[in-house]
Amino acid sequence: MHTADTLRFATRAAAGNLLRTALMVLAMAIGVAAVVVLTALGDGARRYVVGEFGALGSNLIIVLPGRSETGGINPGSFVTATPRDLTVEDAEALLRSPWVARIAPLSVGSGEISTGGRLREVTVVGTSADFTVVRQLDVAAGSFLPREDLRRSTNVAVIGATIQRELFGVEPAVGRLVRIGDRRFRVIGVMAAAGQGLGMNTDEMVIVPVGAALAIFDTNTLFRILVEARDRGALEAAKADIAEIIRSRHAGEEDVTLLTQDAVLATFDRILATLTLAVAGIAAISLAVAGILVMNVMLVSVTQRTAEIGLLKALGAEPRTIRRVFLAEAALLSLAGGLAGLALGHGGAALLRLAWPVLPAWPPDWAVAAGLGTALVTGVLFGVLPARRAARLDPVQALGKK
Amino acid sequence: MALIELDGIERIFTLGDSQVHALQSVSLRIEAGEYLSVMGPSGSGKSTLLNLLGLLDRPNAGHYRLEGRDVTTLDANEQAALRRERIGFVFQSFHLVPRLSAAENIALPLMLAGLPVAERHTRVAAALHDFGLEGRAGHRPDQLSGGQRQRVAIARATIMRPALLLADEPTGNLDRATGQEVTRLLEELNAGGVTLIVVTHDPAMGERAHRRIRMEDGRIVGDLRRGVPPAG
Numbered sequence A: 001m002h003t004a005d006t007l008r009f010a011t012r013a014a015a016g017n018l019l020r021t022a023l024m025v026l027a028m029a030i031g032v033a034a035v036v037v038l039t040a041l042g043d044g045a046r047r048y049v050v051g052e053f054g055a056l057g058s059n060l061i062i063v064l065p066g067r068s069e070t071g072g073i074n075p076g077s078f079v080t081a082t083p084r085d086l087t088v089e090d091a092e093a094l095l096r097s098p099w100v101a102r103i104a105p106l107s108v109g110s111g112e113i114s115t116g117g118r119l120r121e122v123t124v125v126g127t128s129a130d131f132t133v134v135r136q137l138d139v140a141a142g143s144f145l146p147r148e149d150l151r152r153s154t155n156v157a158v159i160g161a162t163i164q165r166e167l168f169g170v171e172p173a174v175g176r177l178v179r180i181g182d183r184r185f186r187v188i189g190v191m192a193a194a195g196q197g198l199g200m201n202t203d204e205m206v207i208v209p210v211g212a213a214l215a216i217f218d219t220n221t222l223f224r225i226l227v228e229a230r231d232r233g234a235l236e237a238a239k240a241d242i243a244e245i246i247r248s249r250h251a252g253e254e255d256v257t258l259l260t261q262d263a264v265l266a267t268f269d270r271i272l273a274t275l276t277l278a279v280a281g282i283a284a285i286s287l288a289v290a291g292i293l294v295m296n297v298m299l300v301s302v303t304q305r306t307a308e309i310g311l312l313k314a315l316g317a318e319p320r321t322i323r324r325v326f327l328a329e330a331a332l333l334s335l336a337g338g339l340a341g342l343a344l345g346h347g348g349a350a351l352l353r354l355a356w357p358v359l360p361a362w363p364p365d366w367a368v369a370a371g372l373g374t375a376l377v378t379g380v381l382f383g384v385l386p387a388r389r390a391a392r393l394d395p396v397q398a399l400g401k402k
Numbered sequence B: 001m002a003l004i005e006l007d008g009i010e011r012i013f014t015l016g017d018s019q020v021h022a023l024q025s026v027s028l029r030i031e032a033g034e035y036l037s038v039m040g041p042s043g044s045g046k047s048t049l050l051n052l053l054g055l056l057d058r059p060n061a062g063h064y065r066l067e068g069r070d071v072t073t074l075d076a077n078e079q080a081a082l083r084r085e086r087i088g089f090v091f092q093s094f095h096l097v098p099r100l101s102a103a104e105n106i107a108l109p110l111m112l113a114g115l116p117v118a119e120r121h122t123r124v125a126a127a128l129h130d131f132g133l134e135g136r137a138g139h140r141p142d143q144l145s146g147g148q149r150q151r152v153a154i155a156r157a158t159i160m161r162p163a164l165l166l167a168d169e170p171t172g173n174l175d176r177a178t179g180q181e182v183t184r185l186l187e188e189l190n191a192g193g194v195t196l197i198v199v200t201h202d203p204a205m206g207e208r209a210h211r212r213i214r215m216e217d218g219r220i221v222g223d224l225r226r227g228v229p230p231a232g
Ligand SMILES: Nc1ncnc2c1ncn2[C@@H]1O[C@H](COP(=O)(O)OP(=O)(O)OP(=O)(O)O)[C@@H](O)[C@H]1O
Pocket: B013, B014, B015, B020, B021, B022, B040, B041, B042, B043, B044, B045, B046, B047, B048, B049
């Protein structure tokens, strides 16, 4: 029998029993669509969390002045009543470690900003050029602080989006002069409005060079030093180096606390693992349900047609011919169902993205492949297996079956 | 060489722990071109015999030689080829594929044999004409009368020009007039050289055959020939 005839015969058979074909395609489509939509939802949630987490910067080490109590009872913590100041020089020294990629000293305080008669209370942050890189922040207009000696105090400022709006309205702020405390600063940049990130919100901040901030606050002490390790694997080595450098600079006292996001990381890892597992479980259940539906429809349909198989055999069809006809039919049905499911699923995922734009609800490739694969394999398997069995019967046995 | 030689054929059906001897030591020799009727009470093994002859079933013991070749030892594909090329089967209940038109049902054996489409069309057109079905080519079986359905079935059974035509109660589901029409059709085919074996409960139809086999309890108990030598 020619391939074209086989395909045509199979198509006619599928079209000849519309109810069964519809059931089969529907079962398959629902199964595949369920997998696509559910995994899009699960993976979207996972990606959302990962995105938020990435906004924090996972290579980050925060150096705080003072020994944290969580370090346990340490003779040093009794001896040193007040820790030494954390200075700009300390911050610069940290760059000596090969594991440290960049640093950003941080000096934070409150102050007043004024221009053209308007005045506003703001958080003044003193830092350096690498701050935007370390905290993964973007500048919307102008530029960020210039790269310069940390001890210099150039009178330039980068303002947050809210400050820009409240002080300048829609007019460009870059190039304008503002007064912070009793010093005049030139605005050189405006920060991008903070998104939904879990990181610090820069909207109501004014960022100035760390030297300038220390001068405004009239202090030498840094609030924090942000350190970015070369990569996540270098975190521990970088911590050890930082502790060593600080100790050598602070007369042998380890009077700082090093915070990494290990704890946060571990929690997120657990959440992500559970989420991935849940998604995989949901996908497996929907696939199993779809598989059983497909299996039943196919089994019933082929069993109903045992007499037809007997007739074909009586007319001289070889077992191979019968197997091919049923394979073609099962493949056609499975393909139609699978593609319909894919369309349905992608439509559903698109609706999800429309309803919750923050959720990147795209089905992962593995889920699409697994959904389609399972549907096709069960469809073809349970279409062909009973047909194979029927094709082996003597024609008279098959003919007699109703 | 005889067309068919049966030698000590046994067919035993096992149902649970009881056994039915549907055929017992059946031996039979049929020449090409003969016209046989097989009669006998219900359950005597007529259908079983015809199914064996049509290679739709296999015997438990004995030998079946078709055109000199022992067919009981052939594999599934070789048997399929014989059913396709040499044997036509007409069933009491027609066994048409309900979703296919009359023409498509008739074309089934040609399609299975892989004949070129053009040749299939000419042969089916000729068959539709020969069996008076021209106006019914596109009708599905449920749009045909019983007699038309059986004519479609006979057209299908003969479209491959088999040497052997087997009919199991071909008129059993038809009224008298339609039955006679179908009988005439079969006899015309026999007159054209096809060996015809008909199982029937209708004595009138049985009498028309040149050779009449009578079966009882799975055995051949009578084998009558008309004085006339078989045609062909
Ligand atoms: N598949 C089967 N399984 C068990 N027994 C069977 C089977 N087919 C036939 N038989 C038995 O074999 C015997 C012969 O059956 P067969 O169908 O050949 O009779 P028949 O002469 O054609 O009868 P009828 O005139 O009623 O068609 C019967 O006793 C029947 O019950």
